[in-house]
Amino acid sequence: MNWDVQTFSAAALGIALAACCGFRVFVxxxxxxxxxxxxxxxxxxxxxWLSSMPALIALGIATVFEIAGYYIPFIDNILDTIAAPLAAxxxxxxxxxxxxxxxDWMRWIIGIVAGGGGAGLIASGTGLLRLLSSKTTLGTGxxxxxxxxxxxxxxxxxxxxxxPVIMAVLFVLFFIWIIKKMIRKMRGxxxxxxxx
Numbered sequence: 001m002n003w004d005v006q007t008f009s010a011a012a013l014g015i016a017l018a019a020c021c022g023f024r025v026f027v028x029x030x031x032x033x034x035x036x037x038x039x040x041x042x043x044x045x046x047x048x049w050l051s052s053m054p055a056l057i058a059l060g061i062a063t064v065f066e067i068a069g070y071y072i073p074f075i076d077n078i079l080d081t082i083a084a085p086l087a088a089x090x091x092x093x094x095x096x097x098x099x100x101x102x103x104d105w106m107r108w109i110i111g112i113v114a115g116g117g118g119a120g121l122i123a124s125g126t127g128l129l130r131l132l133s134s135k136t137t138l139g140t141g142x143x144x145x146x147x148x149x150x151x152x153x154x155x156x157x158x159x160x161x162x163x164p165v166i167m168a169v170l171f172v173l174f175f176i177w178i179i180k181k182m183i184r185k186m187r188g189x190x191x192x193x194x195x196x
Contacts, residue, residue, distance in 0.1 A: 007100050011110075012168035013041075014098040016160035018091035018115030019171035022122020024153035025086045026066050030059040031157035032094055040161065047097035070146035077134055080127035084120055091119025118175055125178040 020028040029050065035041040036051030049055055070076045092108075095115025101107040126149055133141040160167045 009164050010098055010100045013160055013164035014095035014111070015114050015118060016164055016167035016171055017098065017157060018095040018111075019118045019122055019167075019174070020153050020156040020160065021087045021090040021094060021115075021119040023126060023149045023156065024063070024066055025083060025090045026059055026063040027150075027153040028094060028157040028160075029090055030056070030063050031154070031161075032097070033059055035161055041098070043097050044100070047093075050097060067146075067150055070149070071143055073140070073142060074134070076130060076142050076146060077127075080123075080130055084123040084127060087123035088116040088120035092116035118171065121175055121178055122171075125181075 017028045017032055020031075032041070033050045033052075033056050036043050036048070037056060043050060066079070069079050092111045092115045096107055096111030099107050099110055101110065126145070130142055130145050133145050156167065156171075
């Protein structure tokens, strides 16, 4: 497998887009679908459906409902419980759709590990942040968290197409930071996890 600049850039795009699914499940998929529709990016044959009109309409509607739902106190916490597994699926799908590897098994394995794992990690991290916000502000601070996540999902998805390698590096550093925080929380503050 010859890893040229274009291949490396596409792999970075896959990692960065997948990570954005951790903030919002449908926004990166919609942005990717639009990029394919306007021929700014070419998906592998099995993922061309992402840029089809029915898929874009469905993703557009899902995006509106997802963004709106996060502005409703405590509904946002319910969304978080389903967002983490959905983000992992969406991240896997997006990473696999853009990583230019001929071997299907390898492409799916990399998609699951890098895409699904990264998206699930970020979704878990933002879910913990919202739980903390719910406890400390009785849900009133969650709109600020939601707005930040929306900006990260939209801005991150667009920038992933413009500067994929830089975005991938930033997200990898973010993954490391989240993992360190989680390890520190589990080791140092066992009572904090119970919220008492």
